[in-house]
Amino acid sequence: MQSPWTHTTVLLSEAVDALLGAVPSASSADTPPLFVDATFGRGGHSRLLLSKLSANARLIAFDKDPDALAEAATIEDERFSIRHQGFRHLGELPPASVAGVLLDLGISSPQIDNPARGFSFRFEGPLDMRMDTTRGMSVAEWLADAEVDSIAEVIREYGEERFASPIAKAIVARRQTRGPLVSTSELAQLVADTVKTRESGQNPATRTFQAFRIFINAELEELQQALEASLHVLQPGGRLVVISFHSLEDRIVKQFIAKHSKEIFDRRAPFAAPHVMQFNALARVKPSAAEVAANPRARSAIMRVAERTAAAAPELRS
Structure with a gap:
């Protein structure tokens, strides 16, 4: 039965066109191009890529979500395969083997809109928020034991929430008097009762829900790992395409590309050769x-594109 929760892929044509603009110097008839959709989601980017790739090309996808894997199973194409892994495992691919890497960050509409996943304050559901429901700790399980300072730090760092401390104290006070939070509505109401002022049009719980989701899935740490891995797996001329949806993600991507888009001189060794530029x-x-207008969830998206330079790709560390 088809899922009632649909997903509209953001920057679909733009991302695929950017990937296909890659001209890896190592590509030949003996080494057919390999592309990576590191966040399969519901497969919008993968399907369009497959429709445009050559017959000998290959596409590897990654995703943690069992629902995404079920969707991927409907693709009957020998050029396509998917791994039940997060994109931090990108670095396990052979060095300089990939013509293009796509990272479409954040969560998909089916994840948000399915109450059972616990991602949204708009629906009553378990306080879960795991991308991979087969492993790891849910938000409810973490909040049942976390110290107030740890909770406040997560809300402050990952939600950029100025009321982080009062919210954390309210969570712990609730736990001590009435038991731990177990549902999305309980958390949303607690935050609404604690946060008395908020930007017009924004639910008081928005930043707290974002913070807990990012933390419980280690999203920013995984992003940093995947970006570093792209240096190793991309061929010279290969493309890195990243779509982000909030400032924390985009800042990491922007700084990573900027760092590797210039020669770096070691001031302690002024006559030594500089570290070569690795991205354009x-x-x-x-x-x-x-x-x-057609998809309001696209409004915060930013796509950044970089190309691996001709500098020799470093060997993967064991």
Whole structure:
């Protein structure tokens, strides 16, 4: 039976066109191009890529979500395979073997809209928020034992929430008097009762839900690992395409590309050769007004594109 929760892929054509602009110097008839959709989701980017790739090309996808794997199983194409892993495992691919890597960050609409996943304050559901429901600790399990300082730090760092401390204290007080939080509605109501002022049009719980989701899935740490891995797996001329949806993600991507898009001189060794530039920053793309009008969830998206330079790709560390 088809899922009632649908997903509209953001920057679909733009991302695929950016990937296909890669011209890896190592590609030949003996080494067919390999592309990676490191966040399969519901397969929008993968399906369009497959429709445009050559017959000898290959596409490897990664995703933690069992629902995403079920969706991937509907793709009958010998060029396609998927791994039940997060994109931090990108570095397990052979060095300099990939023509293009796509990272479409954040969560998909089916994850948000399915109450059983616990991602949204708009629906009553278990306080879960795990991308991979087969392993790891849920938000409810973490909050049942976490110290107030740890909770406040997570809300402050990952939600950029100025009321982090009062919210954390309210969570622990609730736990001590009435038991731990177990549902999305309980958390949303607690935050609403604690946060008395908020930006117009924004639910008081928005930043707290974002913070707990990012923390419980180690999203920013995994992003940093995947970006570093891209240096190793991309061929010279290969493309890195990253779509982010909030400032914490985009800041990491922007700084990573900027860092590796210039020669770095060691001031302690002024006559030594500089560390070579490893990326060329190519583009920063935002959705068109028409796309945002058709899909309001696209409004915060930013796509950054970089190309691996001809500098020799470093060997993977064991």
